[in-house]
Amino acid sequence: MSQRGLWRRASLRALFLLLAGYGLGVFLGHPWLVTTVALFGLLVFWIWQLYRLDQWLDDADAPPPEASGVWGQLFGHIHDIQTRNREEQGLLSGALDYLRDSLKSMRDAAIIVNTNGYVVWMNVSAEEMLGLEPYGGVGGALIELVDYPEFAKYFTAQNYQRPLRIDPVEKDGISLLIQISTFGEGDRLVFLRDITEHFRLEKMRKDFVANVSHELRTPLTVLKGYTETLLTLDDELTGKIQKPISQMDMQVQRMEVLVRDLLWLSRIESVETREKTGSVNMSGLLEEVAYYLGAVWPERKIALDCTETDDVLGDFMELQSAVSNLIVNALKYSDPRHPVSVRWFERGDNKLILEVSDRGEGIAPEHVPRLTERFYRVEKSRSKQTGGTGLGLAIVKHVAAAHQAELQIESELEKGSTFRLVFANSAVTTA
Ligand code: ADP
Secondary structure (H helix, E strand, O other): OOHHHHHHHHHHHHHHHHHHHHHHHHHHOOHHHHHHHHHHHHHHHHHHHHHHHHHHHHOOOOOOOOOOHHHHHHHHHHHHHHHHHHHHHHHHHHHHHHHHHHHHOOOOEEEEEOOOOEEEEEOHHHHHHOOOOOOOOOOOEHHHHOOOHHHHHHHHHOOOOOOEEEOOOOOOOOOEEEEEEEEOOOEEEEEEEEOHHHHHHHHHHHHHHHHHHHHHHHHHHHHHHHHHHHHHOOHHHHHHHHHHHHHHHHHHHHHHHHHHHHHHHHHHHHOOOOOOOOEEOHHHHHHHHHHHHHHHOOOOOEEEEEOOOOEEEOOHHHHHHHHHHHHHHHHHOEOOOOOEEEEEEEOOOOOEEEEEEEOEOOOOOOOHHHOOOOOOOOOHHHHHHHOOOOOHHHHHHHHHHHOOEEEEEEEEOOOEEEEEEEEOHHHEEOO
């Protein structure tokens, strides 16, 4: 029977009971008394059904009480809702278990932290990495468990766009890469990866390049001394070998520049993750660079436009070398008839921009993503002619990373190129 039909039948039954009670009452001479008794009987029956409902709800696993009519339907409805809830809960907890299992099985440490920074859950790798007993970290403050000052700063600053890398302070210490993402209402999922081995190999490579470059300096100085002396001798003595000597001298000079750039790159790399504390006046720095490059390239014009007066948190020498590389490239690879434009300004989004533009030969799009690789050249002949080492843009990229700045490159063949250093707001202090 339909739901409505059942209710209609229940109402008719109640009405019939009342009328029958009243009829019987008239027959017995006490109509109201008998009607009241009938009503009371109905009430007792409903209270009895409600009592059964309450008993049943206490024991969620029991089947619903047997009943007919509207009560049977009511119990059936509640039973259906309970079954559906149970199924949904099962699905949800299955999905949750699946997620937990996948996080649990990760080799990286995974930690879930609540809005207040306390650990809600962590996998076994996290417990091992932090040297904790099983479940020993749950409920603890994460910044106390991951006990590095740079982590505490990173965690509380809540700017997790870039991962944090912690390099070992002691020789046998571990190196960590930390990534955090937020979810829900301020909860955080923290991943810690042990990159000690990667760090060790990278350090070996850096040390090797730095050592080789360093060792090459002495023989190069000696060679340079000889070629310079030979070049000052009379033509009579060096007549036939004059040309090879000057070529040797040129190559020695190239090697010297190469070694200088390699050493400089190693130095920048070794301090890249250290926080910059110096305050650099960019307008002053640009004027200085434009002045001495103007002396080297007297026939060229460098158009300087500085509208920003705020200082940048950074290292003067590093920024100077990045800016010089960008301007020298613009001078090398552009039409001498056009000036090179250098701008330092604040953009609409409050970021500070250093922009070097030229109207030169430009770079084809397929080369742009690779320009900052060491020794990458668009055309070998092009940079051979201009005497570049192929390390200039690698230096710029590392200086940018060390200053939390981004290097952006826009270029169009035959039109020119724009190299932009975009400094994050946090890198800036107001003078
Ligand atoms: P290099 O010492 O060869 O100039 P860089 O790392 O400074 O090395 O630059 C890499 C390559 O990018 C250069 O060889 C050149 O082909 C290209 N390049 C750099 N800057 C410009 C520019 N302003 N215009 C055109 N090409 C450029």
